């Protein structure tokens with residue numbers, strides 16, 4: 589068999605699929621350029637690292653590694669249920685919230701069906717849609733954010749899933765809660781609504797997110813959150829979905845029995861209880877956001893106001909060469925050309941020292957192009 593023949597055996601959606609481009613790992617840049625003191629502000633990770641309590645829980649769980657994990661995730665689900673005044677029947681655990689998005693696609697999408705999402709929205713929505721053989725319908729953005737009116741209009745009888753990222757990655761845009769609730773209430777009964785709140789913990793108090801209150805009213809609503817961002821556990825892969833018991837049941841039917849490893853389960857449970865670490869994380873983010881945007885202002889650059897732990901800045905020229913020049917200065921950021929934002933770079937908020945190192949590198953790079 590030729591490899592060409594092999595490629596043709598794959599499902600049509602898989603043949604066309606362009607894999608997700610992750611942020612460049614520090615180790616890779618070290619190998620490529622032979623430099624050290626690299627900082628990565630490219631994947632919206634927690635610059636403080638994980639909670640000490642999570643690390644202690646992992647150490648304690650190590651001797652049990654020969655045993656399969658608890659496939660029901662009993663303790664973590666119970667902790668989440670307690671935190672959000674839900675029951676474990678409302679909660680789906682995933683290998684990152686990415687897996688929850690995949691479960692939705694597996695349960696509700698197939699060739700001939702459609703998923704609706706916004707331009708500039710998180711890249712995983714088109715990926716899981718296409719892998720399921722379904723058609724992705726991209727709705728043009730409004731001021732870099734979701735145009736909910738247009739998204740509603742894009743829904744057809746074939747639409748089974750609508751993905752909404754709030755705040756959105758990579759733009760950081762935030763929808764008003766009133767607007768969002770109205771949107772969900774207006775959806776036809778043929779559509780599941782995925783509300784991706786991966787950056788929930790960073791959202792300020794002006795218009796607090798209260799989507800959990802809507803779960804009882806909308807059985808087709810799925811809220812996804814993660815331990816990868818504010819909780820600093822991206823390497824362990826834990827995310828969760830919150831939805832009606834019926835929707836939760838459907839997602840669990842297509843879930844692998846041991847999708848979360850045992851260290852991830854205990855670490856997430858401990859991290860959830862470490863309120864101080866979370867508070868510190870949010871404070872570092874708030875200060876860092878101010879530090880970066882003040883730096884942009886001084887450089888005459890505009891940015892998209894962000895509710896997350898990252899900010900997309902308009903470089904007023906193609907971002908890719910600047911990204912590469914920054915790599916040579918040991919700073920990894922994220923070019924967002926694949927998100928149809930060719931002139932922007934997305935910068936994850938780091939520690940004060942990291943932000944400073946980035947701003948210094950950016951200033952040098954801009955002076956030489």
Ligand SMILES: *Cc1c(COP(=O)(O)O)cnc(C)c1O
Pocket residue numbers: 632683684685686687710753756757784786813814815816817822825826827
């Ligand atoms: C980072 C991110 C996720 C998921 O990350 P996981 O590590 O899989 O939990 C989901 N949605 C958005 C918008 C993200 O930026």
